[in-house]
Amino acid sequence: MIEAENIVYSIGGERILANIYATFQPGKITAILGPNGAGxxxxxxxxxxxxxxxxGSVFLDGKNLWDYSLDALSRMRAVLSQSAPxxxxxxxHEIVTMGRNPYSFDKTDAWNSEIADDALALVDAWHLRDRSFPTLSGGEQQRVQFARVIAQxxxxxxxxxxxxxxxxALDLKHQHHLLDLVQRLCREKRLTVVIVMHDLNLAYHCTDNCYFIKEGWIRGGGASRExxxxxxISEIFDLAPEYAAMRFGGELSE
Known part of the structure; x- marks a missing residue:
């Protein structure tokens, strides 16, 4: 479980996050939603x-995040950033194998290479194994980077x-493939998944819980389908209610 307690963060005197309290449960996918620049x-x-x-503080399994060593954290959590040029x-294959760096001293190179191959296959990118990473499309690079964090x-x-x-950066097929995979791994391995998203329809269908953020403040938290x-949506994104209903009403609960 992850617990965020009274998180405040500022840049240059401008408050980006204000008194954030949030909990993220194992075996659940929790989305963080909100407008651009919300935090x-x-x-x-x-x-x-x-x-x-x-x-404020962040706790992993009841222990302060900053009390973990970097080595311990690298073995218990993986992060896919927006961009990793x-x-x-x-x-x-080499990019995915980098996800195995925390295990370089206690696992063989052959073992780590095999896991990298398995992770590439899992994200439908094994055929890209020997391609130079910079030559891949944005969507292909995103899938390879996702394989890296899964391998970790x-x-x-x-x-x-x-x-x-x-x-x-993914096309429709691979969007659903990736999120289906996240759902399956979350259930099978009881992962605690925290995902920043813009697509509310995907969040509605593919996540268990969500938090909305607006101007650095948490606005509610609960089951995504509620x-x-x-x-x-009208409140968070400053949309007229009739437009929110027209745009999302066919997919979302009233």
Whole structure:
């Protein structure tokens, strides 16, 4: 379980996150939703330890995030950022194998290579194995990077998986393939999954719980199929109620 307690984060005197309280459960996919600039990615970075909040704490299984060593964290959580530019001509397989770095001293190269291959196959990218990563399309690169984070927590149950806009560059087929895979791994391995998303229809259908953020403040939290509705969407995104109903009413609860 992840617990965020009173998280506050500012940049240059401007408050980005304000008194955030949130809980993320094992075996559940929880979406962080909201407008551009609301603080979604900043919150995700605070949850992973990439950013240190000005105030408040993050607890993993009841233990303060900052009490874990980097080695321990690398074995219990994996993070897919919005962008991870790679300019060197690593192959797709080499990129995925980088996810196995925490195990380089206690697992053989052959073992780690096999897991990298399995992860590539799982995300429908095995055929890209020997391609130079910079030559891949944006969607192909995103799938390879997703395989890397899956490889990082391959052997571990009840790990933490943080995903920041993981479907942004994917076509429709691979959007659903990736989210179906996340759902399956979440159930089978009791992962705690935190995912930043913009697509509310995907969030409605593919996540268990969600939090909305607006201007750095949490606006509610609960089951996705209850909270993602035209009234909440209208408030969070400053849309006229009739437009929210027209745009989302066919998919979402009233």
């Amino acid at each position: 979604k990615s900043t919150l995700l970075k605070c949850l992973t330890g990439a950013l240190t909040p000005d105030n 790679v300019n060197f001509p690593f192959t797709a 927590i391959w052997e571990r149950d009840e790990a933490y998986l943080f995903l920041d806009e993981p479907t942004s 909270l993602i509705n035209k009234d909440v």
